[in-house]
Amino acid sequence: MAEPTYRFFDVHVLRTHRLSRSLLRVVLGGPGLETVVSGGRDQRLKLFLPQEGQEEPVLPDVLDTGWYARWRGLDPAVRGIMRTYTVRDVRRDPGELDIDFALHGDLGPASRWAAAAAPGDRAALLAPVVTDNGGVDFRPPEGTDWVLLCADETAVPAVAAILEWLPAGTPVRAWISVAGEADRIALPTKCEAEVSWVTRPSPVAAAVEAAAFPAGRPYAWLAGESALVREVRRHLVGPRAFPRASVTFTGYWRAGASEDALLEESA
Structure with missing residues:
Protein backbone atom coordinates (compact mmCIF):
# COMPACT_ATOMS: atom_id res chain seq x y z
CA MET A 1 0.00 0.00 0.00
CA ALA A 2 1.32 3.43 -0.94
CA GLU A 3 2.27 5.79 1.84
CA PRO A 4 -0.24 8.64 2.37
CA THR A 5 0.67 12.04 1.00
CA TYR A 6 -1.52 13.87 3.56
CA ARG A 7 -2.20 13.18 7.24
CA PHE A 8 -4.45 14.60 9.94
CA PHE A 9 -2.94 16.59 12.80
CA ASP A 10 -4.45 17.91 16.01
CA VAL A 11 -3.17 21.45 16.42
CA HIS A 12 -3.53 24.44 18.70
CA VAL A 13 -2.82 28.14 18.40
CA LEU A 14 0.60 29.23 19.64
CA ARG A 15 0.41 32.92 18.76
CA THR A 16 -0.97 35.38 16.22
CA HIS A 17 0.57 38.30 14.38
CA ARG A 18 -1.16 41.03 12.38
CA LEU A 19 0.54 41.47 8.98
CA SER A 20 -1.78 44.15 7.60
CA ARG A 21 -5.26 45.49 8.16
CA SER A 22 -6.76 42.48 6.38
CA LEU A 23 -4.14 39.76 6.91
CA LEU A 24 -3.55 37.90 10.17
CA ARG A 25 -0.94 35.18 10.71
CA VAL A 26 -1.89 32.32 13.02
CA VAL A 27 0.99 30.12 14.18
CA LEU A 28 -0.06 26.56 14.99
CA GLY A 29 1.70 23.85 16.97
CA GLY A 30 0.91 20.26 17.82
CA PRO A 31 2.23 16.71 17.94
CA GLY A 32 3.76 15.48 14.71
CA LEU A 33 3.85 18.83 12.91
CA GLU A 34 7.58 18.39 12.35
CA THR A 35 6.63 15.74 9.76
CA VAL A 36 4.68 18.20 7.59
CA VAL A 37 6.46 18.80 4.27
CA SER A 38 5.42 21.69 2.06
CA GLY A 39 5.96 21.75 -1.69
CA GLY A 40 6.24 25.54 -1.43
CA ARG A 41 4.55 27.99 -3.80
CA ASP A 42 0.76 27.81 -3.38
CA GLN A 43 0.85 24.63 -1.28
CA ARG A 44 -2.62 24.03 0.16
CA LEU A 45 -3.97 22.15 3.14
CA LYS A 46 -7.34 21.61 4.80
CA LEU A 47 -8.09 23.35 8.07
CA PHE A 48 -10.89 22.10 10.34
CA LEU A 49 -12.36 24.48 12.90
CA PRO A 50 -14.81 23.89 15.76
CA GLN A 51 -18.41 25.01 15.51
CA GLU A 52 -19.54 27.71 17.92
CA GLY A 53 -19.69 26.25 21.43
CA GLN A 54 -17.25 23.42 20.63
CA GLU A 55 -13.72 23.20 22.01
CA GLU A 56 -12.38 21.20 19.05
CA PRO A 57 -13.62 20.29 15.57
CA VAL A 58 -15.74 17.16 15.19
CA LEU A 59 -14.20 14.78 12.63
CA PRO A 60 -15.08 11.26 11.47
CA ASP A 61 -14.03 8.44 13.78
CA VAL A 62 -11.96 6.89 10.99
CA LEU A 63 -9.54 9.24 9.20
CA ASP A 64 -8.38 7.14 6.26
CA THR A 65 -8.76 7.72 2.52
CA GLY A 66 -12.55 7.71 2.93
CA TRP A 67 -12.55 10.61 5.38
CA TYR A 68 -14.25 13.07 3.02
CA ALA A 69 -17.37 10.97 2.48
CA ARG A 70 -17.56 10.34 6.22
CA TRP A 71 -17.13 14.04 6.98
CA ARG A 72 -19.91 14.95 4.53
CA GLY A 73 -22.10 12.34 6.19
CA LEU A 74 -21.90 14.14 9.54
CA ASP A 75 -24.48 16.72 10.60
CA PRO A 76 -23.37 20.04 8.98
CA ALA A 77 -24.31 21.84 12.20
CA VAL A 78 -21.94 19.62 14.20
CA ARG A 79 -19.05 18.54 11.94
CA GLY A 80 -15.82 20.55 11.87
CA ILE A 81 -15.87 23.57 9.57
CA MET A 82 -13.52 22.79 6.67
CA ARG A 83 -11.61 25.48 4.79
CA THR A 84 -8.70 25.44 2.33
CA TYR A 85 -5.62 27.55 3.07
CA THR A 86 -2.07 28.08 1.86
CA VAL A 87 0.83 26.77 3.92
CA ARG A 88 2.68 30.02 4.47
CA ASP A 89 5.58 28.41 6.34
CA VAL A 90 6.42 25.24 8.21
CA ARG A 91 9.27 24.82 10.69
CA ARG A 92 10.83 22.01 12.71
CA ASP A 93 12.33 21.79 16.19
CA PRO A 94 9.75 22.65 17.35
CA GLY A 95 7.14 21.87 14.72
CA GLU A 96 5.20 25.02 13.81
CA LEU A 97 3.00 25.92 10.85
CA ASP A 98 1.86 29.38 9.72
CA ILE A 99 -1.46 30.18 8.05
CA ASP A 100 -2.25 33.73 6.95
CA PHE A 101 -5.95 34.56 7.13
CA ALA A 102 -7.61 37.24 5.01
CA LEU A 103 -10.16 38.81 7.36
CA HIS A 104 -13.15 39.52 5.16
CA GLY A 105 -15.67 42.11 6.19
CA ASP A 106 -18.39 39.46 6.15
CA LEU A 107 -16.63 37.67 9.03
CA GLY A 108 -17.40 34.11 7.98
CA PRO A 109 -16.64 31.29 10.43
CA ALA A 110 -12.94 31.08 9.54
CA SER A 111 -12.47 34.86 9.78
CA ARG A 112 -14.28 34.93 13.11
CA TRP A 113 -12.15 32.10 14.45
CA ALA A 114 -8.89 33.68 13.31
CA ALA A 115 -9.80 37.17 14.56
CA ALA A 116 -10.52 35.76 18.04
CA ALA A 117 -7.77 33.10 18.05
CA ALA A 118 -5.90 32.82 21.34
CA PRO A 119 -3.10 30.52 22.52
CA GLY A 120 -4.47 27.05 23.20
CA ASP A 121 -7.45 27.27 20.81
CA ARG A 122 -7.80 23.92 19.06
CA ALA A 123 -8.20 22.97 15.40
CA ALA A 124 -7.15 20.18 13.03
CA LEU A 125 -5.21 19.99 9.78
CA LEU A 126 -5.04 17.67 6.82
CA ALA A 127 -1.51 18.55 5.74
CA PRO A 128 1.08 17.17 3.29
CA VAL A 129 3.80 14.85 4.51
CA VAL A 130 5.67 14.48 1.20
CA THR A 131 6.92 17.26 -1.07
CA ASP A 132 5.20 16.06 -4.28
CA ASN A 133 1.69 15.85 -2.86
CA GLY A 134 -0.63 17.15 -5.57
CA GLY A 135 -1.50 20.24 -3.54
CA VAL A 136 0.59 22.70 -5.54
CA ASP A 137 -0.91 24.38 -8.62
CA PHE A 138 1.86 26.87 -9.47
CA ARG A 139 3.90 24.87 -11.99
CA PRO A 140 5.60 26.93 -14.71
CA PRO A 141 6.39 24.75 -17.75
CA GLU A 142 9.98 24.26 -18.81
CA GLY A 143 11.01 27.13 -21.06
CA THR A 144 8.97 29.78 -19.25
CA ASP A 145 10.59 33.19 -19.74
Whole structure:
Protein backbone atom coordinates (compact mmCIF):
# COMPACT_ATOMS: atom_id res chain seq x y z
CA MET A 1 0.00 0.00 0.00
CA ALA A 2 1.32 3.43 -0.94
CA GLU A 3 2.27 5.79 1.84
CA PRO A 4 -0.24 8.64 2.37
CA THR A 5 0.67 12.04 1.00
CA TYR A 6 -1.52 13.87 3.56
CA ARG A 7 -2.20 13.18 7.24
CA PHE A 8 -4.45 14.60 9.94
CA PHE A 9 -2.94 16.59 12.80
CA ASP A 10 -4.45 17.91 16.01
CA VAL A 11 -3.17 21.45 16.42
CA HIS A 12 -3.53 24.44 18.70
CA VAL A 13 -2.82 28.14 18.40
CA LEU A 14 0.60 29.23 19.64
CA ARG A 15 0.41 32.92 18.76
CA THR A 16 -0.97 35.38 16.22
CA HIS A 17 0.57 38.30 14.38
CA ARG A 18 -1.16 41.03 12.38
CA LEU A 19 0.54 41.47 8.98
CA SER A 20 -1.78 44.15 7.60
CA ARG A 21 -5.26 45.49 8.16
CA SER A 22 -6.76 42.48 6.38
CA LEU A 23 -4.14 39.76 6.91
CA LEU A 24 -3.55 37.90 10.17
CA ARG A 25 -0.94 35.18 10.71
CA VAL A 26 -1.89 32.32 13.02
CA VAL A 27 0.99 30.12 14.18
CA LEU A 28 -0.06 26.56 14.99
CA GLY A 29 1.70 23.85 16.97
CA GLY A 30 0.91 20.26 17.82
CA PRO A 31 2.23 16.71 17.94
CA GLY A 32 3.76 15.48 14.71
CA LEU A 33 3.85 18.83 12.91
CA GLU A 34 7.58 18.39 12.35
CA THR A 35 6.63 15.74 9.76
CA VAL A 36 4.68 18.20 7.59
CA VAL A 37 6.46 18.80 4.27
CA SER A 38 5.42 21.69 2.06
CA GLY A 39 5.96 21.75 -1.69
CA GLY A 40 6.24 25.54 -1.43
CA ARG A 41 4.55 27.99 -3.80
CA ASP A 42 0.76 27.81 -3.38
CA GLN A 43 0.85 24.63 -1.28
CA ARG A 44 -2.62 24.03 0.16
CA LEU A 45 -3.97 22.15 3.14
CA LYS A 46 -7.34 21.61 4.80
CA LEU A 47 -8.09 23.35 8.07
CA PHE A 48 -10.89 22.10 10.34
CA LEU A 49 -12.36 24.48 12.90
CA PRO A 50 -14.81 23.89 15.76
CA GLN A 51 -18.41 25.01 15.51
CA GLU A 52 -19.54 27.71 17.92
CA GLY A 53 -19.69 26.25 21.43
CA GLN A 54 -17.25 23.42 20.63
CA GLU A 55 -13.72 23.20 22.01
CA GLU A 56 -12.38 21.20 19.05
CA PRO A 57 -13.62 20.29 15.57
CA VAL A 58 -15.74 17.16 15.19
CA LEU A 59 -14.20 14.78 12.63
CA PRO A 60 -15.08 11.26 11.47
CA ASP A 61 -14.03 8.44 13.78
CA VAL A 62 -11.96 6.89 10.99
CA LEU A 63 -9.54 9.24 9.20
CA ASP A 64 -8.38 7.14 6.26
CA THR A 65 -8.76 7.72 2.52
CA GLY A 66 -12.55 7.71 2.93
CA TRP A 67 -12.55 10.61 5.38
CA TYR A 68 -14.25 13.07 3.02
CA ALA A 69 -17.37 10.97 2.48
CA ARG A 70 -17.56 10.34 6.22
CA TRP A 71 -17.13 14.04 6.98
CA ARG A 72 -19.91 14.95 4.53
CA GLY A 73 -22.10 12.34 6.19
CA LEU A 74 -21.90 14.14 9.54
CA ASP A 75 -24.48 16.72 10.60
CA PRO A 76 -23.37 20.04 8.98
CA ALA A 77 -24.31 21.84 12.20
CA VAL A 78 -21.94 19.62 14.20
CA ARG A 79 -19.05 18.54 11.94
CA GLY A 80 -15.82 20.55 11.87
CA ILE A 81 -15.87 23.57 9.57
CA MET A 82 -13.52 22.79 6.67
CA ARG A 83 -11.61 25.48 4.79
CA THR A 84 -8.70 25.44 2.33
CA TYR A 85 -5.62 27.55 3.07
CA THR A 86 -2.07 28.08 1.86
CA VAL A 87 0.83 26.77 3.92
CA ARG A 88 2.68 30.02 4.47
CA ASP A 89 5.58 28.41 6.34
CA VAL A 90 6.42 25.24 8.21
CA ARG A 91 9.27 24.82 10.69
CA ARG A 92 10.83 22.01 12.71
CA ASP A 93 12.33 21.79 16.19
CA PRO A 94 9.75 22.65 17.35
CA GLY A 95 7.14 21.87 14.72
CA GLU A 96 5.20 25.02 13.81
CA LEU A 97 3.00 25.92 10.85
CA ASP A 98 1.86 29.38 9.72
CA ILE A 99 -1.46 30.18 8.05
CA ASP A 100 -2.25 33.73 6.95
CA PHE A 101 -5.95 34.56 7.13
CA ALA A 102 -7.61 37.24 5.01
CA LEU A 103 -10.16 38.81 7.36
CA HIS A 104 -13.15 39.52 5.16
CA GLY A 105 -15.67 42.11 6.19
CA ASP A 106 -18.39 39.46 6.15
CA LEU A 107 -16.63 37.67 9.03
CA GLY A 108 -17.40 34.11 7.98
CA PRO A 109 -16.64 31.29 10.43
CA ALA A 110 -12.94 31.08 9.54
CA SER A 111 -12.47 34.86 9.78
CA ARG A 112 -14.28 34.93 13.11
CA TRP A 113 -12.15 32.10 14.45
CA ALA A 114 -8.89 33.68 13.31
CA ALA A 115 -9.80 37.17 14.56
CA ALA A 116 -10.52 35.76 18.04
CA ALA A 117 -7.77 33.10 18.05
CA ALA A 118 -5.90 32.82 21.34
CA PRO A 119 -3.10 30.52 22.52
CA GLY A 120 -4.47 27.05 23.20
CA ASP A 121 -7.45 27.27 20.81
CA ARG A 122 -7.80 23.92 19.06
CA ALA A 123 -8.20 22.97 15.40
CA ALA A 124 -7.15 20.18 13.03
CA LEU A 125 -5.21 19.99 9.78
CA LEU A 126 -5.04 17.67 6.82
CA ALA A 127 -1.51 18.55 5.74
CA PRO A 128 1.08 17.17 3.29
CA VAL A 129 3.80 14.85 4.51
CA VAL A 130 5.67 14.48 1.20
CA THR A 131 6.92 17.26 -1.07
CA ASP A 132 5.20 16.06 -4.28
CA ASN A 133 1.69 15.85 -2.86
CA GLY A 134 -0.63 17.15 -5.57
CA GLY A 135 -1.50 20.24 -3.54
CA VAL A 136 0.59 22.70 -5.54
CA ASP A 137 -0.91 24.38 -8.62
CA PHE A 138 1.86 26.87 -9.47
CA ARG A 139 3.90 24.87 -11.99
CA PRO A 140 5.60 26.93 -14.71
CA PRO A 141 6.39 24.75 -17.75
CA GLU A 142 9.98 24.26 -18.81
CA GLY A 143 11.01 27.13 -21.06
CA THR A 144 8.97 29.78 -19.25
CA ASP A 145 10.59 33.19 -19.74
CA TRP A 146 8.51 35.28 -17.37
CA VAL A 147 5.69 34.95 -14.82
CA LEU A 148 2.44 36.88 -14.42
CA LEU A 149 0.66 36.82 -11.03
CA CYS A 150 -2.80 38.23 -10.37
CA ALA A 151 -4.60 37.97 -7.05
CA ASP A 152 -6.65 39.62 -4.35
CA GLU A 153 -5.88 39.69 -0.64
CA THR A 154 -7.07 36.10 -0.12
CA ALA A 155 -4.26 34.90 -2.39
CA VAL A 156 -1.53 37.19 -1.04
CA PRO A 157 -0.07 34.37 1.12
CA ALA A 158 0.37 32.25 -2.00
CA VAL A 159 1.80 35.17 -3.97
CA ALA A 160 4.31 35.80 -1.18
CA ALA A 161 5.33 32.13 -1.12
CA ILE A 162 5.63 31.99 -4.92
CA LEU A 163 7.87 35.07 -4.98
CA GLU A 164 10.10 33.51 -2.33
CA TRP A 165 10.28 30.21 -4.24
CA LEU A 166 11.04 31.45 -7.75
CA PRO A 167 14.70 31.46 -8.85
CA ALA A 168 16.65 34.69 -8.54
CA GLY A 169 16.30 36.98 -11.52
CA THR A 170 13.00 35.54 -12.78
CA PRO A 171 11.02 38.36 -14.45
CA VAL A 172 7.65 38.70 -12.68
CA ARG A 173 4.74 41.07 -13.20
CA ALA A 174 2.17 40.96 -10.39
CA TRP A 175 -1.14 42.75 -9.80
CA ILE A 176 -2.91 42.49 -6.44
CA SER A 177 -6.38 43.86 -5.73
CA VAL A 178 -6.85 45.22 -2.18
CA ALA A 179 -9.27 47.48 -0.34
CA GLY A 180 -6.68 50.11 0.59
CA GLU A 181 -3.10 51.08 1.36
CA ALA A 182 -3.27 49.44 4.79
CA ASP A 183 -3.73 46.03 3.14
CA ARG A 184 -0.32 45.99 1.50
CA ILE A 185 2.53 43.88 2.87
CA ALA A 186 6.21 43.54 2.04
CA LEU A 187 6.89 40.79 -0.52
CA PRO A 188 10.56 39.81 -0.27
CA THR A 189 11.93 38.11 -3.38
CA LYS A 190 15.10 37.57 -5.38
CA CYS A 191 13.09 37.85 -8.59
CA GLU A 192 13.03 40.81 -10.92
CA ALA A 193 9.50 41.55 -9.76
CA GLU A 194 7.24 44.50 -10.47
CA VAL A 195 4.29 44.39 -8.05
CA SER A 196 1.31 46.68 -8.61
CA TRP A 197 -1.22 47.07 -5.78
CA VAL A 198 -4.59 48.00 -7.26
CA THR A 199 -6.91 49.69 -4.79
CA ARG A 200 -10.61 48.95 -5.21
CA PRO A 201 -12.91 50.01 -6.75
CA SER A 202 -10.31 50.21 -9.54
CA PRO A 203 -10.56 46.87 -11.40
CA VAL A 204 -7.42 44.81 -11.45
CA ALA A 205 -8.35 43.42 -14.87
CA ALA A 206 -8.16 46.93 -16.37
CA ALA A 207 -4.66 47.37 -14.94
CA VAL A 208 -3.53 44.10 -16.51
CA GLU A 209 -5.12 45.01 -19.84
CA ALA A 210 -3.29 48.36 -19.91
CA ALA A 211 0.12 46.88 -19.11
CA ALA A 212 3.03 46.20 -21.46
CA PHE A 213 4.26 42.63 -21.05
CA PRO A 214 7.83 41.35 -21.31
CA ALA A 215 8.90 39.43 -24.39
CA GLY A 216 9.14 35.67 -24.29
CA ARG A 217 7.04 32.71 -23.21
CA PRO A 218 4.74 33.61 -20.32
CA TYR A 219 3.22 31.62 -17.48
CA ALA A 220 0.27 33.10 -15.60
CA TRP A 221 -1.11 32.20 -12.18
CA LEU A 222 -4.44 33.77 -11.19
CA ALA A 223 -6.20 33.34 -7.86
CA GLY A 224 -8.77 35.11 -5.72
CA GLU A 225 -12.42 36.00 -6.21
CA SER A 226 -13.89 33.96 -9.07
CA ALA A 227 -15.12 36.88 -11.19
CA LEU A 228 -11.73 38.62 -11.00
CA VAL A 229 -9.98 35.42 -12.05
CA ARG A 230 -12.35 34.80 -14.97
CA GLU A 231 -12.02 38.34 -16.28
CA VAL A 232 -8.22 38.34 -16.26
CA ARG A 233 -8.01 34.85 -17.76
CA ARG A 234 -10.40 35.86 -20.56
CA HIS A 235 -8.08 38.74 -21.47
CA LEU A 236 -4.91 36.63 -21.35
CA VAL A 237 -6.13 33.75 -23.52
CA GLY A 238 -8.03 36.17 -25.80
CA PRO A 239 -6.37 39.44 -26.86
CA ARG A 240 -2.99 38.49 -25.35
CA ALA A 241 -3.01 35.01 -26.94
CA PHE A 242 -1.53 33.21 -23.91
CA PRO A 243 -1.60 29.42 -24.49
CA ARG A 244 -4.39 28.01 -22.31
CA ALA A 245 -1.95 25.48 -20.84
CA SER A 246 0.18 28.41 -19.63
CA VAL A 247 -2.58 29.90 -17.45
CA THR A 248 -3.30 28.38 -14.04
CA PHE A 249 -6.41 29.84 -12.46
CA THR A 250 -8.26 29.17 -9.21
CA GLY A 251 -11.33 30.83 -7.73
CA TYR A 252 -10.50 30.93 -4.03
CA TRP A 253 -13.94 32.31 -3.25
CA ARG A 254 -17.05 33.69 -4.92
CA ALA A 255 -18.82 36.87 -3.92
CA GLY A 256 -22.13 36.05 -2.24
CA ALA A 257 -21.35 32.35 -1.69
CA SER A 258 -19.76 30.59 1.28
CA GLU A 259 -17.27 27.74 0.86
CA ASP A 260 -19.90 25.43 2.34
CA ALA A 261 -22.34 26.44 -0.43
CA LEU A 262 -19.68 25.87 -3.08
CA LEU A 263 -18.98 22.41 -1.64
CA GLU A 264 -22.66 21.56 -1.93
CA GLU A 265 -22.71 22.72 -5.55
CA SER A 266 -19.75 20.51 -6.42
CA ALA A 267 -21.13 17.43 -4.63
